Amino acid sequence: MDLLIRNGRVVDPANGLDAAGDVLVQAGRIARVGPGLEAPKGTETVDAGGRVVAPGFIDIHVHLREPGQEYKETIASGTRAAAAGGFAAVACMANTQPVNDTRAVTDYILAEARARGVVRVYPIGAVTRGLAGRELAELGELAEAGCVAYSDDGRPVVNSALLRRALEYAQAFGRPIISHAEDVALSEGGVMHEGFVSTDLGLRGIPAAAEEIMVARDVALAELTGTPIHIAHVSTAAAVRLLRDAKARGVPVTGEVTPHHMLLTDEALRAYDANAKMAPPLRSKRDVEACREALADGTLDAIATDHAPHALTDKEVELDHAANGIVGLETAVALCLTHLVRERVLDLPTLIARLTVGPARVLGLPGGSLAPGAPGDVTVLDLAREHVIEPARFRSKARNTPFGGHACVGAPWLTVVGGRVVMRDGAVPGDSGP
């Protein structure tokens, strides 16, 4: 597919670019970037009108729920949500039903993504069979089938010897392991961050130490084995400190943070709203500040949404029984533009880096760059657009977000995958009605 995007402010952190110009995609790949580009006659052309043109955003942590929990989300609905939210690629976690611990499941996900997906889908395979934490999944075959990383996300690999073997074995395939860092004995029964608010609300707490302990272990094992470990959804100041120290010493660790862990604290639980319940839980103000700072200084490499769609029936129950997590694909970019860039936590090129080259490097994915030959994925942002988050309009099947009604300034305007426009001014192909 060919596409010329004219008249943009091209921001490509991978190549240190922030300048007025055009982006030309030919045969599905980036052909040229620069001012006043000409395209062959008949090439589809989009006038960006001075908007920000960036490499296609990549979300390396989503739950597409298919196969097995199609009532929450499907590959079709989840990838349409991604397109609507400005993401050209997503990496989907292995905790499907059945678990993505065999080639057959990976094949199914990729086939479904080809047939009905709207953006690129990179499957993440399980570390252990059935996510049970007892025996290694066939990591080699999963890599062959197309898995880009391994994770038992949703639960940690508790057995350190097993995780060590997984890390060593994964070296043969050059795939990192993504860790859901949680000491499950310390977090057992907890529904929110442990602190004064949990005491006040009479809810069982999960201490920050539950994350810190596992991050410390993961760093030690990454150092021991030399295999990269990526820490999913970092939520505590202590975990940030450990990662900063590990990176300074050259240990192959990376980290991601969700928008909600940078925007909300445990105070959000005060109304007993299940849309504020997640794992890891929303933490203290100090933790939020540490995560923001770490994203700005590069200790945290990527923003990832941990898009966790749930049906109303999973959430509209007592907090103790409610499912963990919120959807993020359709809110992340607007929230980050509004609260991180406009509030000067970080500048626009840095935000774009954490949504493009940062996540691409963490998982070794193509994309995240506008270099000639890179995948023809582009995200265009409208920094001035004022809007209110309306869950009823989500392309995701799910509505579980604490940000409904939240006013934002700035939104994704165009999403391009391989030169094909998959979202323009909020409209995704196949939308019925306005």
Add this chain to the structure above:
Amino acid sequence: MGLTRKDLLEIRSLEPGEIQTILDTAVSMKEIASREIKKVPALRGKTVVNLFLEPSTRTRTSFEIAGKWLSADVVNVSGSSSSVVKGETLIDTARNIEAMSPDCVVIRHAASGAAHMLARVLRCSVVNAGDGMHEHPTQALLDLLTIREKRGHLDGLSVAIVGDIAHSRVARSNIAGMRKMGMSVTVAGPPTLIPPGVEELGVKVARRLEDALRDVDVIMMLRLQQERMTANYIPSLREYSRLYGLSLEKLRGARDDVLIMHPGPVNRGIEMAPEVADGPYSVILEQVANGVAVRMAILYLLIGAKGTEA
């Protein structure tokens, strides 16, 4: 008179004046208990549903008697808190009950926040009869009534709350109510059962039971759930009893006129020696009697007093 709010969910959001109103109304309700015919027509034609999804004898009975003495039609629904077991969500249960047009739903539930959730969904009044580890507002109000009766006032009094503070909705409601009424509160118990940041609720924490008991006007002992031992909060009931149980000997350091309270049911010999529970300072049975009066007052103020001069 009356409360202008729809629900009674927690003490923390009540104004001190509202607490006074409830206690004053409860005093006038107590007189009904002394009559030969214990019935007034205040809530005739009103329906109260006691939705008890966690085991309870005392509180449910107390609400039932309170409703009946006020001539309300009282319906008891009991079951399990687990929506998974029941196959119906709490909200569905609530909506089904609402379809039968009750005036008030009294809910007891094992999950913190369950009463809030119900109150968001239901148009009728909701009274929290205990939600998880969060609040048990009617218990705190009956405790305040009992203390006020015995001392004549609340302002300036000091209280020690002893035991499993971390898991106690009674402690949370009482701390909120006592602080609002100008009382000072010290909590004591094994450090494993003192929740993080509890000082921010405006209480002092005593390391040793003896320090907490000295010079206080009221000692409130909490029930120790036996499962705390299996979760290693404490090594044994024996040691708990020795260190944190209220014995006659430990009481020697307390004031001569100290009041001893317990929300019940008492684990005799664990948190409290039998001779203390039955001793002259104990007001445990007065608490139970006041429970009916306080619950009558709350039902009356929430669903009875509006529009009519009763």
